[in-house]
Amino acid sequence: MKKLNYPFDEKQIRALKVGDMVMISGKLFTGRDAVHKYLHEGGKSPVNFKNQIIYHCGPVVLEKGGKYEVMAAGPTTSIREEPYQWEVMRDHGIVGVIGKGGMGPKTLEGCRKYGCVYFHAIGGAAQVLAEKIKSVDDVYLKEKFGSPEAIWELTVEDFPVVVTMDSHGGSLHSVVEGESTKALASELKKKKSTAKKK
Amino acid sequence: MKLDKDQKKNLYDSMLELIRVTSTQIPEDVQKEVLKALKREKKNTTAKYAMEIIDKNIELAKSKSQPLCQDTGTVLVYVDHPVGFNQGEFTKIFEKAVVDATKKGYLRQNSVDTLTGKNDSMNLGPGHPSIHFHEHKKKSLEVKMMLKGGGCENVGAQYSLPNVALEAGRDLDGVRKVILDAVVKAQGKGCGPGVLGVTIGGDRGSGYIASKEQLLRTLDDKNDIPALKKLEKDIVETSNRLGIGPMGFGGKTTLLGCKISALNRLPASYFVSISYMCWAFRRQGVTLTGKQKISKWLY
Structure with a gap:
């Protein structure tokens, strides 16, 4: 188990490899579909993302006595941000993305070029992950995009993730996809040959 | 068949409780398979690690009575009702339960106007919740529910x-x-x-x-x-x-x-x-008494 502590920098990020299990402590900013489209279309970012981590997450947040409380906060599917993510790396200088399901070649190339990694959180594990959130520090664009699509600034402690795409061109997703596609082809062949024997 | 004041109140309470349990607890038959999967995966792999976190998440959601997954999904409801049942009245009461479940954080503000992009923050709108009515021969009302994430x-x-x-x-x-x-x-x-x-x-x-x-x-x-x-x-x-x-x-x-x-x-x-x-399979159901109180959990 590796530790990644705030403030984050490129050197720490370049040291991470596919398969590393990492505990992140420090700041995270949520950002998902609406935020990525907004930045892509030239919208002004309300926060400085330089050396920060973006978390693909639309949390359940309740407002209690003027304070925000996160009730559930697992990752959302990342591939929807594939057209935009590399651009956010280039233009805003993020060093990490947390999400689920992995991302494609554009993002992988962005990770290599701009020094960024993709961390996979466990999808659906909204309670385990919400427990790691120690405070909600701010929220941006909530009126514009609604609560799940807003940018929530969070402080986390020992937030558990797995590196599945690194800054050296490695991607667990392309490996598993390649192997499972091959495995399926051989399963289908198996059935064919037993059918022929009959 | 018209509901009286008490029956309406009970039906509302029963539906709110059904939403709470569906959002926060995984049905027994699914948990059994999750545990089998946890045992099956090899030690010291990311697969085992994922299953361990999933297992822990199931326990935590139940004990804290908070959503298993933050995407509380489309609210899918399957109502089996007796002949002469008032579907409009049920829909009204169920929608009130959805609004209050959202305020309590059992459901995320999850329903977006597709044309304007506005989130009314109450989970109501064309197509949501998605209620499916079927008539059956029994006298009791049976309501099954799934929360299916995006x-x-x-x-x-x-x-x-x-x-x-x-x-x-x-x-x-x-x-x-x-x-x-x-x-x-x-x-x-x-x-x-x-x-x-x-x-x-x-x-x-x-x-x-x-x-x-x-x-x-x-x-x-x-x-x-x-x-x-x-x-x-x-x-x-x-x-x-x-x-x-x-x-x-x-x-x-x-x-x-x-x-x-x-x-x-x-x-x-x-x-x-x-x-x-997904593994966070949120499905539950209840049979209701004549007074519209929960008499039996179906999963």
Whole structure:
């Protein structure tokens, strides 16, 4: 188990490899579909993302006595941000993305070029992950995009993730996809040959 | 059949409780399969790690009475009611329960106006919640519910056979090929290990509706039709040999279950409609007494 502590920098990020299990402590900013489209279309970012981590997450947040409380906060599917993510790396200088399901070649190339990694959180594990959130520090664009699509600034402690795409061109997703596609082809062949024997 | 004031109040309380339990607790039959998967994965792998976090999450959600997953999904409701039941009255009361469940944080503000992009923050609007009424001969009311998140809904698929690219013809072997294709394509995205609800036949609309209804069957339920029973078992076993694993990390458990039904089709059509459910399988149901109090939990 590796530790990644705030403030984050490129050197720490370049040291991470596919398969590393990492505990992140420090700041995270949520950002998902609406935020990525907004930045892509030239919208002004309300926060400085330089050396920060973006978390693909639309949390359940309740407002209690003027304070925000996160009730559930697992990752959302990342591939929807594939057209935009590399651009956010280039233009805003993020060093990490947390999400689920992995991302494609554009993002992988962005990770290599701009020094960024993709961390996979466990999808659906909204309670385990919400427990790691120690405070909600701010929220941006909530009126514009609604609560799940807003940018929530969070402080986390020992937030558990797995590196599945690194800054050296490695991607667990392309490996598993390649192997499972091959495995399926051989399963289908198996059935064919037993059918022929009959 | 009109409800009196007490019955209305009880029905509201029962529905709010049904939403709370559905959002925060996983049904027993699913948890059993999750535990099996946890045992099956090899030590010191990311697959095992994922299953451990999933297992811990199930316990935590239940003890804190908070949503298992932050995407509390489409609110799908299946109401079996007696003859003469007032559907409009039920809908009104259920919608009030949805609004209050949202305020309490059992449901996320999850319903967006597709044209304006506005989130009314109360989970109401055209098509949401999605309530399906069926009349039955019993005197009691039975309400089943699923919360189906966007991640798993997005990897659902519908195939029209024959499919040239997959060499899938209009028979059960062709059906098998397209289902397995959907499993490979869903990897990582649908929060595996997942469960498939499949319907062969019907039209594009009825096929998808029926495929979701297959997810109302418990995972240990055996299909009455021998050919489909065999296919269900084969899909699970074959998928689990593909090495996709929990979250697509690689590993031994890709599917926890597969349930298949068939509808009649037109001579010209042969659809295979597939609904994918994530491991955070939120399904519950209740039978209500005449006073509209919960008399029995169905899962």
